């Protein structure tokens with residue numbers, strides 16, 4: 001038996017959902033560069049679930065379906081209102097809420113393909129409603145009902161703030177959603193696949209995936225980047241902060257990647273958006289600090305920014321609370337998680353690797369009264 005720490009380099013499954021080959025990321029064969037420039041998030045979800053581009057009618061129907069499912073059962077909103085929202089992290093709330101959502105789906109345990117696709121659609125449609133509802137409830141406000149006339153990206157910002165976003169905000173947020181939608185066998189997607197490979201249900205798979213995304217080595221890094229930027233506070237302070245972090249052997253959040261060693265192809269889009277948005281808000285310091293951190297970390301350590309690094313200043317510039325950054329990642333990644341879950345069901349085998357035993361050799365059992 002061979003082991004590799006963290007399963008580095010191990011090919012654990014075949015998949016047609018997305019690929020990273022020679023540092024090029026594709027969803028079902030479509031290059032992320034094209035999708036980020038030209039596709040709506042709804043179109044990307046369609047591609048991930050169907051393996052091809054929709055025509056205009058198909059896209060209209062699919063977008064309408066997503067919009068129609070966006071309302072969340074009142075019981076789930078009532079549960080949110082009863083939670084200690086000022087004391088817990090939104091990712092813990094989201095993990096609980098998606099699990100609760102499954103309790104109100106009469107088809108939660110129905111396992112045929114159509115039922116599983118409908119569950120994927122429900123979760124994708126309702127996860128923004130849940131995130132925005134608890135954001136508003138914890139501010140003492142009523143949740144805003146989804147507006148089916150708006151795109152997925154615009155509707156999220158509308159439900160979050162209670163007012164319609166401008167075009168720049170919608171374009172930036174849509175791009176961020178497209179860029180986070182899927183990423184081959186990352187930790188949370190693997191978690192989802194392991195979970196449903198026992199023939200457990202879609203809600204369990206997504207709940208498990210949210211738990212894996214929450215950690216700061218994965219999706220939680222975007223919030224951690226914003227915490228670092230806030231602590232630094234000013235471009236003049238970057239150098240001493242980063243030097244201190246290096247001296248203390250601390251990781252710089254938003255840098256490094258298990259697969260990309262020549263840079264994450266998603267980072268450049270987020271860097272550009274960060275520049276554009278911070279210019280617009282008049283708070284260019286968030287972009288300036290980020291660029292200076294990148295210079296120092298890349299020069300000193302050869303590490304490059306990943307998707308989480310510039311997404312922090314993008315979401316901050318969109319006026320989004322910092323602890324909602326990872327839930328937003330989950331909203332987008334639900335499209336990839338569900339695509340992988342459907343793919344796993346379609347060709348399932350239990351995922352059960354082995355562990356190389358490194359514990360003690362044979363030990364003599366001594367009865368309790370003789371110890």
Ligand SMILES: CC(=O)SCCNC(=O)CCNC(=O)[C@H](O)C(C)(C)COP(=O)(O)OP(=O)(O)OC[C@H]1O[C@@H](n2cnc3c(N)ncnc32)[C@H](O)[C@@H]1OP(=O)(O)O
Pocket residue numbers: 006216217218219221250251252253254255256257258259301303306307308
């Ligand atoms: C959406 C996403 O999940 S993207 C990743 C988000 N996570 C982060 O941004 C957290 C910061 N980054 C990291 O912790 C890592 O780079 C990971 C988790 C992304 C990848 O981890 P691994 O593939 O296991 O790389 P590993 O941790 O072994 O790093 C290799 C070397 O680079 C160093 N390194 C890697 N990332 C960083 C970093 N961000 N800051 C400082 N040093 C780093 C490690 O300390 C290690 O050094 P060593 O060989 O001297 O011990």
Ligand SMILES: O=C([O-])CC(=O)C(=O)O
Pocket residue numbers: 182183185186187258259306307
């Ligand atoms: O692929 C990974 O390991 C992490 C990542 O970038 C993602 O999930 O988007």
